[in-house]
Amino acid sequence: MAWLAIGLFALHIAGALRHQWLLGKPELQRMVPFARGKAVGAAIGALALVGGAFAAGDSIYPDKKQAAAQQRSAAPATPGAAATPSAVPAANEEAPETDAAEEAVVEDTKQPLADWTVASGGRLGFTARWNGEAIDGRFSRWRAAIRFSPDELAGSTIRVTVDLASADTGDGQRDDSLKSSDFFDVGAHPNAIFSARDIRHLGGDRYEARGTLDLRGASKPATLRFTLQIDGDRARVSGTARIDRTAFGVGQGEWAATDAIAAGVDIAFSFTATRPAS
Known part of the structure; x- marks a missing residue:
């Protein structure tokens, strides 16, 4: 204007x-x-x-x-002002040393890959639905080989082996049916194995493990999500997954249909683990 x-x-x-x-x-x-x-x-x-x-x-x-x-x-003259230009290169020369020190601190805080030992008292449970009613069960015998670091996910691996004969729903007759050839067929396939090499950080304390589940002679992709809190050399883990029992042939003959027993089965687990002291 x-x-x-x-x-x-x-x-x-x-x-x-x-x-x-x-x-x-x-x-x-x-x-x-x-x-x-x-x-x-x-x-x-x-x-x-x-x-x-x-x-x-x-x-x-x-x-x-x-x-x-x-x-x-x-402005009043400052003594030694003429020496200021020569001080700038000196400050620049010290910068690489500071950066190196900071990088060293970051390296020290990174957690290396470690083999974690699952402590007793963990739980591996499942929930199926019979005519719309939730049937809860658990596996009392299972083991896990976990090599993990939140800073080295590319090299982390998970392998969980489940003894299918240890299935317990609180009903003896039903548990015997699960062990039979109509369901788990533990005589021919005593174990279910989940193994994962693709572990991803979802933000915060949430992770996702993508791998395969070997069950009753069938191998299918499976994904589980879990939360992880690490305190020193001790970790607390809890997570969930969902599988389609029909994809693995769990339920033969009259049990193959999903009108009585739903196809989706929910898995839930929680445990603590320790690693060797660093």
Whole structure:
């Protein structure tokens, strides 16, 4: 807006000059009271007014560069200021050493791969649905080989072996049915094995392990999700998974249908584990 006002002001002056000398109209004498009848005097008076206006503007709003220069010239001299340029390279030379120290600290805080031992008292349970009713069970015998580090997920592995004959639902007749050839067929396939080499961090304390489940002679992709809290050399783990029993042939003959026994079976686990002291 300031530049627009200046442009309009310049056009106004140009118009006045045009009327004065090209059209022969005494515009300047009319506009400048003290120069009536004198065109040259009117022009000089007008220019003097414009110059005075700019001078007043500079005094009220000084140029920023001039103000900065005045502040620098007014600042007291600091002893040893001439040595400042030579101090900058010295600071730059020390930077690599600081960066190296910081990298060393980061390396020290990383947790190396370790073989974790699952403590007794862990739980591996499952929930199936019979005519819409939840049937809870657990496996009392299972073992896990876990090589893991949250900082080395690419090299981490999980292998869980489950003794299918240890299935316990609290009903002896039902447990015997699970061991039979209609379901787990423990005579031919005593164990179920989950193994994973693809472990991913989902954020916070949440992880995901993608691998395969070998059950009743069939091997299918399986994914489990778990939470992990590590305190020193001790870890607490809990997680869940869901499998389709029909994909593994668990349920033969009349039990293959899903109207009585649902296809989806939920797995839940929790345990603590320790690693060798670092």
